[in-house]
Each structure stands twice: as C-alpha cells, then as structure tokens.
Amino acid sequence: MTPRKSLTTTALTCAVLAGSGLLAGCQNGSDAKSPSAASASASAQPHGYVEGAEEASEQQSRLVLADAGTGAVEVLDLITEDTTSLSRNDGVRSLRTDGRFAYLSSDGGTRVVDTGAWTVDHGDHVHYYRAAIRDVGAVAGAVSPRVHSDQAVTAVSSAKGGTQLLDRKKLEDGAVPRGTELTGTGSGVVVPYKERLLVTAAGAGKDSVEVRDRDGAGVATLKEPCAQARGEAVTRRGVVFGCADGALLVSEDKGTFQAEKIPYGTSVGASERAAEFHHRAGSTTLAARSGDDAVWVLDVTDRSWTRVRTGPVVAANTAGEGAPLIVLGKDGTLTAYDIATRKSIARKKLLAEGAESAAVEIDTSRAYVNDAAGRKVYEIDYSDHLRLARTFRLDFSPTHMVEAGR
Structure with missing residues (x-):
C-alpha cells in the first residue's frame, strides 16, 4: 500500500506571519496581550504552537474503528498506516466524533478517546496537529449521544434526554471533567456555536x-x-x-x-424526511437518507434540496460543491451520482450483499468505507471513477467507523 500523503511539519514563526498579516487571525479578545508580552511570547514559541502536539502542513486524518462483537477498538493513522490498539469496549452501540475526540457509546455510558489529530480553522489560514492517541475516560449516563463542540465546551446530548456540558480544555488535558447538566433541554440537542x-x-x-x-x-x-x-x-x-x-x-x-x-418545496412524508446529515467538514453541502431508496442533498449556499433516487441505501455522503454524491447500497455497491443530473456516473462493487452497518466517511480527496464482514476498510478516490486507492486489512470486524482530524 502506498500512503496517500507524506508527513511533513511546519516551522512558521510569528515574525513570518506578522509580515503576511496572518498573525492577527490567531488572536482574540481573551488571548490579547500587551505588545511587549506578545513580542516575548512570539520570540519564544512558533505561531500556532500547541504544547505536546506536532504541527503539520496537511490534515492528519485518522480512522477510529470499533468491533461491536468483540469490543476491539483501534485507531488507524491514514498518513503512516500505523494502527493503535486501545482497551476493549464491549457492546458499542454508536460511534461519533467532534473532529478530534471519538465517543463510543454502550449501555454503561460513553467512552471518550482522544484521536490525537485535529484541525484549527482561523478563517484566513488553517493549522493541522497530531499528538499521541489516548483514552480519556467515560461520560456516565450518556447513551447514543449527539456530540458537538467548540473551542471552549463540548455538549453531550443523550438519546435518553438531557445534556451535559464538558470543559473542552480539560478534555484536551486528558481527563473527562465533571459535566454540568443543562436544565430544560428534554430530548433536544445542544450545539455550541459562536460562543x-x-x-x-x-x-x-x-x-x-x-x-x-x-x-x-x-x-x-x-x-x-x-x-x-x-x-x-x-x-x-x-x-x-x-x-x-x-x-x-x-x-x-x-x-x-x-x-x-x-x-423541501414538496410534500414529504415522515419516513422520507432528512434526519441524519453527513458532510465533509467545512462543506455546505449535506447528504441525508430519504426513506429506504433515496438520498436528500441539501445545498446550504443555494438554499435548495435535491432528492436522488438511489435504490436501497445503507450510507451516503458528499464532499461538497462540484463533488459527486457517494452512496453505498444494500447490495454492497458503491455508486457516485452527479447531483445536478441525479444520474449515476460510476459504480464499484465493494461489500457483500446485505451490509447494514457500513459508513461512508469523506474528506477533501478520499472516501472511506468499512467492511465488517471482510475485516477491511477501503479508501476510494471519488474523483477518479471510484478508484480503489488503498485497502486496509484488519484482524477484527470494523462495525463502526468515524474519521477524525478534521
């Protein structure tokens, strides 16, 4: 297997960025310092420095994989192709990520894993980081939660109702803090946004x-x-x-x-509405299953919906503007659709028929599909007629999968 990218690090200094006008983009009111203090800090540490992490020049994608049967949990580094085995987690029901942390839910609560890969987007420039992979701890009482984070807080909304707010900095320091219960949320979901x-x-x-x-x-x-x-x-x-x-x-x-x-612009039955969105991080084009045999594509920029008839579908995703809609069917076939015409433009048989638990994760150049029965993960170049770029063979069944580092 040939790695998609090679690992390189950046050594941008504050002096260089000050000349390019990017330094101000990394400062906010809470971090503001006096000119003398800022100059001293700049001379001591490179711009974007994070203690304990290595800054890279490209996204540091990692896949978190969990076996619902054996409880095996591993993190696959898509840059180095190395895998890191973590302690087992029996009875995993769901797996989610907020970009850096993975949340494995079982009957006893939700376990938090720091994937050691994340992206910081300052609007005019982006920082990519990689660090050690580690278990962080458990969020008690959170079952099959919806999880959303910003730089200060992580909101864990349990499927049983109720939301806990976690101090993000303490998570990053390696421990699950005592959560603050947000009252009056019932079965609703909480999303941290714009402070x-x-x-x-x-x-x-x-x-x-x-x-x-x-x-x-x-x-x-x-x-x-x-x-x-x-x-x-x-x-x-x-x-x-x-x-x-x-x-x-x-x-x-x-x-x-x-x-x-x-x-929607048309009558949509309860079973056909969009209820679970998938998209590339940063994209404004979203995909969601619509009933058993179609997929909705929501273009947030154009404020428009497109319904693509796909046949029986397991999972769907899209990288955004100009990219195809990627759909995994129940027959194990991966299909790319032109969103504008709603027509199939490429097909590839990947999984055995009857696959129900697979996911399609997507980033700026590749899509990933987990094959629990075949004990594999496939990397797909969706811009090249669904070309199979790499196959990762595993010694366990990857029932659940999420991509972190975004």
Whole structure:
C-alpha cells in the first residue's frame, strides 16, 4: 500500500506571519496581550504552537474503528498506516466524533478517546496537529449521544434526554471533567456555536430553537420554528437543523442570531424526511437518507434540496460543491451520482450483499468505507471513477467507523 500523503511539519514563526498579516487571525479578545508580552511570547514559541502536539502542513486524518462483537477498538493513522490498539469496549452501540475526540457509546455510558489529530480553522489560514492517541475516560449516563463542540465546551446530548456540558480544555488535558447538566433541554440537542448554545425542542410547543449563553441562561428564542427537530450539522454558513418541513439554518452576525427555513418545496412524508446529515467538514453541502431508496442533498449556499433516487441505501455522503454524491447500497455497491443530473456516473462493487452497518466517511480527496464482514476498510478516490486507492486489512470486524482530524 502506498500512503496517500507524506508527513511533513511546519516551522512558521510569528515574525513570518506578522509580515503576511496572518498573525492577527490567531488572536482574540481573551488571548490579547500587551505588545511587549506578545513580542516575548512570539520570540519564544512558533505561531500556532500547541504544547505536546506536532504541527503539520496537511490534515492528519485518522480512522477510529470499533468491533461491536468483540469490543476491539483501534485507531488507524491514514498518513503512516500505523494502527493503535486501545482497551476493549464491549457492546458499542454508536460511534461519533467532534473532529478530534471519538465517543463510543454502550449501555454503561460513553467512552471518550482522544484521536490525537485535529484541525484549527482561523478563517484566513488553517493549522493541522497530531499528538499521541489516548483514552480519556467515560461520560456516565450518556447513551447514543449527539456530540458537538467548540473551542471552549463540548455538549453531550443523550438519546435518553438531557445534556451535559464538558470543559473542552480539560478534555484536551486528558481527563473527562465533571459535566454540568443543562436544565430544560428534554430530548433536544445542544450545539455550541459562536460562543452561545443552540438548543432544539424548546419552547411551549417544543418546536423552537433557543439561544443560551454557556452557563445555560436564555438569550433569545428564534422566531422561525423547527417542528420535530431531528438531525443537525455545523457548516461555514451556520448550523443546520432537520425539521418536519425542511431545514432550519441558524446563523450569527455581530452577536445577533437569525433563523431561515429551507423548505423541501414538496410534500414529504415522515419516513422520507432528512434526519441524519453527513458532510465533509467545512462543506455546505449535506447528504441525508430519504426513506429506504433515496438520498436528500441539501445545498446550504443555494438554499435548495435535491432528492436522488438511489435504490436501497445503507450510507451516503458528499464532499461538497462540484463533488459527486457517494452512496453505498444494500447490495454492497458503491455508486457516485452527479447531483445536478441525479444520474449515476460510476459504480464499484465493494461489500457483500446485505451490509447494514457500513459508513461512508469523506474528506477533501478520499472516501472511506468499512467492511465488517471482510475485516477491511477501503479508501476510494471519488474523483477518479471510484478508484480503489488503498485497502486496509484488519484482524477484527470494523462495525463502526468515524474519521477524525478534521
């Protein structure tokens, strides 16, 4: 197997970045220092320095893989192709990531794994980091949670109801802190966004989205409702929530939050609505299953929906503007669709028929599909007619998979 990328590190200094105008992009009000203090700090440490981490010149993608049968958990480094085995986790029901941390849920709660790979996006430039992979601990009581984070807080919303807020810095330091229970959220989901918390299933009719501060105090209730909120995604243009009649896009401008409905534009039954969004990190194009035999594509920029009839579908994803929709069918065939024409443009048989637990993870150049029965993970070049770029053979069944480092 030939690695997709080679590992290189960057040694950008503050002096260089100051000349390019990028240094200011890494500073905010809470980090501001006096000119003399900033100069001293700049001369001591490179721009973007993170203690205990190595800065790289490209995204440091890693796959977290879990076997629901044996409890095996491994992290596969897509740069070096090395695997790291972690302690077993029996009865994994779900696996999620917030970009750096992976959350393995079982009946006893949710275990947190630091993948040691993450990206910091400052808008005008990006930093990529890699560090040691390690177990962090467990979040008690969180079952099959929805997890969302920003730089300060991680919100863990349990499928049984209730949300715990975790101090992000303490997670990064290697320990699961005591969570703060956010009251009045019920079965809603909490998404940290723009130094606030967005809370669904709020209000008297349970169809409002509330804006709260990080202590849980109410700031505002958005006027546009989102009935039967299910599914959410954070994009560059705002947070998308799936609603019974379409999607709600919540954005922020100078501290003021706005909500805009993106309707389906046609009658959509409950079983056909979008309820679980998938997308490339940073992209504004989202994919979601629609019933058993179709996929919705939501273009947040154009405020439009496209429904692609695919046949029986297991998983779907897309890299965004100009990229195809990638769909894994129940017959084990991976198909690429041109979103504009809704037509198939490439097909590849990958898995045995009847695969139900596979996922399609996607980044800027590759897609990844886990094959539990075959004990493999496939790397696909979706821009080259679904060319099989690499096959990673494992000694366990990768029932669950997420990609971190994004």
